[in-house]
Amino acid sequence: RKEVEQDPGPFNVPEGATVAFNCTYSNSASQSFFWYRQDCRKEPKLLMSVYSSGNEDGRFTAQLNRASQYISLLIRDSKLSDSATYLCVNGGATNKLIFGTGTLLAVQP
Amino acid sequence: NAGVTQTPKFQVLKTGQSMTLQCAQDMNHEYMSWYRQDPGMGLRLIHYSVGAGITDQGEVPNGYNVSRSTTEDFPLRLLSAAPSQTSVYFCASSYSVRLNTEAFFGQGTRLTVV
Numbered sequence: 001r002k003e004v005e006q007d008p009g010p011f012n013v014p015e016g017a018t019v020a021f022n023c024t025y026s027n028s029a030s031q032s033f034f035w036y037r038q039d040c041r042k043e044p045k046l047l048m049s050v051y052s053s054g055n056e057d058g059r060f061t062a063q064l065n066r067a068s069q070y071i072s073l074l075i076r077d078s079k080l081s082d083s084a085t086y087l088c089v090n091g092g093a094t095n096k097l098i099f100g101t102g103t104l105l106a107v108q109p
Numbered sequence: 110n111a112g113v114t115q116t117p118k119f120q121v122l123k124t125g126q127s128m129t130l131q132c133a134q135d136m137n138h139e140y141m142s143w144y145r146q147d148p149g150m151g152l153r154l155i156h157y158s159v160g161a162g163i164t165d166q167g168e169v170p171n172g173y174n175v176s177r178s179t180t181e182d183f184p185l186r187l188l189s190a191a192p193s194q195t196s197v198y199f200c201a202s203s204y205s206v207r208l209n210t211e212a213f214f215g216q217g218t219r220l221t222v223v
Contacts (some may be wrong), residue, residue, distance in 0.1 A: 008149070032209040043199055043214035044152070087151070089212075095159060096167060097142065097203070097212055101151035 001026055006088050006100035014108050017078045021103045023088030024070045033064055035073050036087040038102065044087055047073075078107045111135050115200050115215030122190040122222045130185040130218050132200030138213075140203040141183040142167070143175065145196040146217075152199065158183055190222045 006023045013019045025033075033050035048055065050062040050071050061074040071090075075082055085104050091097035116131045134141065142157035144167075154167030158177040172194060174186040183202075187194060200215040 031207065034211075036212075043216055044212075045214070046211045049209075049211075091209075095140075095165070096154055096157065097201070098154070099144070099152040101149065 002100075003027055003098045004088055004090055004100040006103050008101055008103060010104040010106050012106045012108060013078055015078055015080060017107075018074065018076045019078055019105065020075075021073045021086055021088075021105075022070055023072070023100055024068075025088075025090050025098075026069070027090070027094070027098075028066075028069060029094075030090040032091050033062075033071050034089040034091075035060075035062055035071075036089055036099075038085045038087055040084075044099075047086070075105075078105075080107050080109060083107045113200055113202055113213050113215040115198075115218055117218060118216065120218060120220050122187070122220065124190060124192060124222060126190050128187050128190065130187075130198055130200075130220075132183045132185065132215060133181050134183075134202040134213070135181065136202065136204070136213065137180060138202035138204050139180070140205065141177065142201050142212075143173070143183070143185045144199045144201065145169065145194075146199060147196050155185065155198075187220075192222045194220065195222045196220060 035047040036044040037047045038044040054063040059076045085102040087102045088100035143155040144152040156175040158164045198218045201212045203212045204210045
């Protein structure tokens with residue numbers, strides 16, 4: 001079983017839609033969780049950290065469920081510019097930052 | 110502020126050649142790492158370092174060496190290139206070895222081994 005698992009997609013959604021991604025992790029000792037965004041042929045960049053109490057940044061909401069060992073990302077009012085690959089990441093338990101394979105989002109006009 | 114600088118951006122090697130991918134950061138980060146990214150595989154950790162003089166293996170270390178003689182630099186050496194090492198390579202750095210802070214990535218090196 002991979003340490004971090006994501007649905008690769010693609011998720012094809014119209015502009016204005018709400019879309020949610022889930023990610024499961026296997027290491028219950030993981031300390032930190034993040035969502036990164038990667039545009040085509042570019043480097044990954046931090047979208048947001050994920051806190052135990054859940055957190056929101058504009059149209060983006062991230063949540064952590066330690067009991068079920070998953071994190072989620074909700075994007076409201078999708079924009080064309082949200083089209084990218086979203087990477088689930090956890091780290092801190094073993095000095096290694098572990099990435100999921102990513103979920104591809106394509107927002108259609 | 111340059112952040113994480115990787116060179117070269119593109120490289121073609123012949124099977125059996127060796128080369129070094131350079132990575133430098135100017136943020137005084139403790140933690141540095143190398144990943145490779147292949148279609149459908151995501152980013153896989155090759156080697157990482159929690160500080161100068163300290164390196165350790167990641168998920169896919171075979172065929173690669175690293176060293177960390179300074180805080181700023183973390184070069185990745187391919188000892189004898191193989192077609193299976195064709196990939197996009199990313200170097201990353203983080204302020205804290207506890208990995209609870211943002212990781213900054215270089216722009217990547219696209220390597221083709223023929």
